[in-house]
Amino acid sequence: MNCATERLAAIGARRAAGSRGGIASICSAHPLVIEAALRHGVLHGADVVIEATCNQVNHEGGYTGMAPAAFRRLVETHAGRAGLPLDRLILGGDHLGPNPWKQDSAAEAMRKAAAMIESYAAAGFTKLHLDTSMACADDPVRLPDETIATRAAELAKVAEAAVARTGSEKPVYIIGTEVPAPGGALKPLEHMQVTKPDDAHRSVELHRRAFASRGLDEAFDRVIGVVVQPGVEFGNADVIAYAPEKAIELVAVLKRMPQFVFEAHSTDYQPPEALGMLVREGFAILKVGPWLTFALREALYGLSLIADQMVPDPSRENLQAAMERVMVASPDNWRNYYSGTLDEQRLQRHFSFSDRIRYYWQSAGAQQATGALLAALGDRDIPRPLISQYIGHLDVEVGAGRIRPTAHGLLIGSVTRVLDIYRSATNQ
Template sequence: MPQNRARGLPSGITSVCSAHPLVIEAALRHGKARDADVLIEATCNQVNQDGGYTGMTPADFRRFVEAIATKVGFHRDRLILGGDHLGPNPWKHLPADEAMSKAKVMIDAFAAAGFAKLHLDTSMACSDDPLALLDVTIAARAAQLAEVSEVRIRQSGLPAPSYIIGTEVPVPGGAVEALDHMHVTTPDDARATVDLHRQAFARLDLQAAFDRAIGVVVQPGVEFGNADVIGYRRPAAASLAASLKDMPQFVFEAHSTDYQSGEALRDLVSDGFAILKVGPWLTFALRETLYGLSSIAEVLAQGAMEEALPAAMERIMLASPAHWQKYYPGDANEQFIQRHYSFSDRIRYYWALPDAQAAVDKLLSALDGHTIPRPLISQYLGHLEPAVADGSVIPEALALLIASVSRVLDIYANAIDSAVRA
């Protein structure tokens, strides 16, 4: 990818950041249909040696994704697994030494599980750190994690991973506050990130590992919040994009690209932001379709549902508010809207809970065997009606769910293709 960029040939890939089985299935089906590689990433909070909020270790996550790949007939050699924001973040409430010790165990587990792309992110302050870490400290800690990874791959004979360095502000998952602008990483800051990490790796005799660093996480000026999206403004990022000529080893990795237009995504790739991270938009699309199907079930399968899916999810989220309460400000009505419809899509943390899985299973059972009439799709799932009308999507519940995610992935794939052809 950096080699193509250095030759003046834009290239790009979508990074699917989700642990939802239907999102992963949709991504793998999408890759199979387009004969393309698929990059799927797990964050340090989702997946770690303690299980994360998914309950999966890195080895578990690999088995989980590979089982879905087998189910849909996607070749494993086209599958790329990545670890995102790998560092002390899950344990930042601990002193730095303890948090970093746990982070080292985590990256060892990701390396041992054969993850090919490892994002080293040690930017978060731990309990005994100053609020804002020095850049040299961040780079030194990242190199310490790389050292653990390199030892593991030598011992295990595994293929050497590629590294991503740097981080983005604000934290991943979407901003909490209302948005009207976003700071763009300066060229000097991007170059400093690379130089400090190069020096930190060299101090630990990890030059060969640094040679496999291919991406730098920067802020190109895109973000989303609960109800706001800041689109990519090419002129604002022009000097940052131009700085890549000074760093031919690298491309930029752009986080929080969810809800960008196809044109904005195309311009990002053309400007060297070759790795486009997307997560909440995919589960947002899934939730939209699940809620639409719930409304359809009330019409098509009357009496089959004792509780509509939105009501079930409201009950579940109110019973366990930790994943949304501090992120959704406002009065009771505003919080209700955000719980279900926020672009930040913090409802995604609840789909794996047994009660939520049971509610979705009841919905799909109620619609099992039903071919959904086009008028109901037009009424409740209007964005999918054209695809049903032309026969490319079967009007059945599971096919519509997969199509809702694939529709977003198409925006990314078409944008990348457009940038590459230009």
């Protein structure tokens, strides 16, 4: 293991010894988010965890068109430019399981999931989230926990074989049966329930037995975290903040499992004080993704309006109009997530906390539109009154000299503003 992975592997032991710190896991494949995260790590001398999801990056390319090896090259290239030593970088795979192929039979979906996790392990990803909680086409709607644990162990066996064959670093694993849906809630938020402590403990023991039955005891020693539902979630326009009084019994179960910490998913948009409480109470790994690309989109749309004032050009399409055209032409990544009237769906396409627009930034149409916008603004300084008007949440930071008032500086700064919240929450 590199130094950063060793430190991550020891997170449970540090917690058991009294540490109340944690780490944020950056779940995004957007190059500007990756750049911001790496620069943030350099600034603070901190480890950086960057995870690709099963939908973003897989052996078939995912929606980014990248296999894990290509994603690793992308991140390491950015790390070199940012000046982050590679021994401070942890690459992870998020929701590694049959989710991208759940419309297939379980056997076929698991075959593809095995190929995916093999590609992650062989490419040297050292934090692997085993997520086999979703039902496939011929499964019951609610999978038994035993089935979830068995399938997770099967994927772990594939990963361990890939590591042995290629000489890659041995990974650490994240397990759990109560895994929130990637990218935000699909059901009404009032139906969300905090994980029952006995269910969390039982899930761990089922995974322990499933690993042991396949001769993976040593691999199970590298399981460091359990995904549970602490009572946090976000939807299109709503956020449920962490209420510690509802998770008292769940938090207490960690005393029975000193090997582990909890990994909290869907922590996006939580109030800073709620994130801090999550970390202090044992949710030491905080996943964040849509909030980062939401912040990036805020800045991009603001820059489009700034460009209309600074460098007006009737031939340059407004960025929001361009993205509307791109998303309407290819609705598969949003139409099952956004409901209501046509006007309500239009607003959600651009401004939903679920941020389904993130699936479109790498498309040809979006690349052309953002490229034209950034080319128009170039590297010129943008006057503060325009920043105050159109990207007002960054004005104070610009005035203090902490963000460069250029298009690129403002994009990085908007993402960094969220990263700073997570640093404050985890650096305790």
